Amino acid sequence: MFEIRIEGETVYLAGRLDAAESDLANAQIAPLPGPITLDCSRLEYISSAGISVLMVAYKRMIAGGKGFRMVNLMPRVKNVFVYAGLDKLLGIE
């Protein structure tokens, strides 16, 4: 179960962002003009498919001179970014 909700510049992610849900996430995030703050306080799981969506969004924001932040990650979700070598990147706070 994955949910995404957008309020202004904040994108709220909840549940499991896996390969079955990454197209939905991308469809919601790709049109956003930015800047983007991703609130991950209710994001329980992410795989490489989900990370790919966020990497694409991050690069698009940076290329356009816009900000991209990820906040309130659960430790186990943040660990995936550590394993991926992306914890110091992608604007993770």
Add this chain to the structure above:
Amino acid sequence: MVRTFPRQMASIASLVAYVREFLEQEGLPSDRAFDLDLVIEELFTNLVRHATGSRGDVDVSLESTPRGVVLTLREYDADRYDPTAAPEVDIHRPIADRRPGGLGIHLVRQLSTDFRYEWQDRTGLITVTMKEPF
């Protein structure tokens, strides 16, 4: 504990349920689920995306052993596709040079102590021994 899953992204939800059933049956803590979910998803979705021969179902097994939890994925009538041969991802490159491709197998390597592939008589077998939690 072997279970057969249709080779499609929609099987991920069933794989998640299967992991929980396995942990409960083996009396293992539920916080082991995250890493197992991740490794199974990365390998299973690779088989969905990269299947060049078989489009058939995939047999997935989980077993608790003294070396740790051992996961296998078996496909039949399959062309050879060796995920263990995927090049290493350089995680120290700047973000501008990073590409998402290969990240899934990188995560599998990070979370396992043994990762191997066998292919014989058009049957492909991936075997992963999971790292034990600290």
